[in-house]
Amino acid sequence: SHLLAASYSDNQVRLWQGDGTLVRGLDGHEAEVGTLAFSPDGSYLATGSADGRLKLWSSEGTLLNSFEGHNSRLRGVAFSPEGTQVLSAGEDGLVRIWQVENEFMQPLGIHDHEVWQVRYLSPSSSLVGSFVSLSRGDIRVWNPAGELVQQFEQFALGELYSLAVHPQQDQLMAGDSRGMVYEIDLTRGEIDSWSADELSVFALTYSPDGRWLVSGGNSPPLKVWRSLAQGGYELDQTLEGHQARVWDLTFSPDGSYLTSASIDGTVRLWEWDSPSPGDVPPLALMPSEVLAGDHSPFWGLAISPEGDRILSASRSGVLNLWNRWGEQLLKLQVTESSGLTRVAWSPDGQLIAVARTDHRVDLYSPEGLLISQLRNHQGTVLTLAFSPDGRYLVSGGEDRRLVRWDIEKVRSLNGLEYGCQRVQDYLSQQSELEPLFSQCQD
Missing domain, CATH: 2.130.10.10 (YVTN repeat-like/Quinoprotein amine dehydrogenase)
Incomplete structure (x- = not known):
């Protein structure tokens, strides 16, 4: 059955069945949880909090990862269409992109x-x-x-x-x-x-x-x-x-x-x-x-x-x-x-x-x-x-x-090759970074 997720000011996220039965509470954030999103295939749940952290959970509610990169409350989280990346937007004016799965760990x-x-x-x-x-x-x-x-x-x-x-x-x-x-x-x-x-x-x-x-x-x-x-x-x-x-x-x-x-x-x-x-x-x-x-x-x-x-x-x-x-x-x-x-x-x-x-x-x-x-x-x-x-x-x-x-x-790991794979889309859109883009292409 499909689950519903809701965020609360008591720092918790709760998973519910469609008929209103509580499945479990997700305890991990240290401040109010204000934003959340399921991955496109429903296998992951991302939650963002006023504690500045983005947390990644399995669909069953197991905490998989916790990302720290913002110096402010998080206002939005979203998955990429493929579900391979998750984005977080903070009041610090930054949008950060995180890997859902990392081939190295x-x-x-x-x-x-x-x-x-x-x-x-x-x-x-x-x-x-x-x-x-x-x-x-x-x-x-x-x-x-x-x-x-x-x-x-x-x-x-x-x-x-x-x-x-x-x-x-x-x-x-x-x-x-x-x-x-x-x-x-x-x-x-x-x-x-x-x-x-x-x-x-x-x-x-x-x-x-x-x-x-x-x-x-x-x-x-x-x-x-x-x-x-x-x-x-x-x-x-x-x-x-x-x-x-x-x-x-x-x-x-x-x-x-x-x-x-x-x-x-x-x-x-x-x-x-x-x-x-x-x-x-x-x-x-x-x-x-x-x-x-x-x-x-x-x-x-x-x-x-x-x-x-x-x-x-x-x-x-x-x-x-x-x-x-x-x-x-x-x-x-x-x-x-x-x-x-x-x-x-x-x-x-x-x-x-x-x-x-x-x-x-x-x-x-x-x-x-x-x-x-x-x-x-x-x-x-x-x-x-x-x-x-x-x-x-x-x-x-x-x-x-x-x-x-x-x-x-x-x-x-080939550091240069891996780095180029991660940022080549960004480099290709920045004219002043054309020399770096060319180096990656080589």
């Missing part, structure tokens, strides 16, 4: 709270190609097409902050602000939990063989949990050394060492002790290396696929790269005016993704050459994850949005 559903973690499931998982997102209120599982297939909510005692995926099984671990850890079986939908700490758990990671789980957070000591044959985990050891909150943890791909990043301004490497016969070796109680940057808090960690280089992002805007023996290979001031949060290394080792507090994601070569900059978020980017095949990068953040970037298309 796919906006996914929006969480009710900021997105703290995104992780792809293991290639050995039965759900290969699927990925998981965590906000402080829920956990969502997405299939390889970017469709929501599973959701876990209202199960945690506190706010969720950390996420780890099992390297072989369809299993997740999540940590919350009350020190609880939740073991989630994706196949059965069952959740077990235990108290891991008295303070928030901000970081979780599995060892590559799945035998160990490490937790860290507001309580600086790291806790190493042993997987039990009968199920569950027991505390095996505690690693002292950090002086403040631990934001990130990750094992090297071969499992030979663990790294931890803290707001105390250090990254620490923990190696296994030499095993005695028949014993499972514990991690050494003292770090083998303590890597210090510029004493700025560290948030993000990533280890190269070969396991020989360690990357860390600091809140002072510096990207640090060390080898596993503690020698600094690169110190790059990515930005002077904002900070960095997370980093991710592509599976082929050729690309580094860097999340920033100024809403951007940078793509660098391992040598520190800027390759591309991805802009779609409207708040601090808090998490990044490459797909196992390296084709996609998923990002999430403060704006509650998930975005999946097609990295293959981003890397193969």
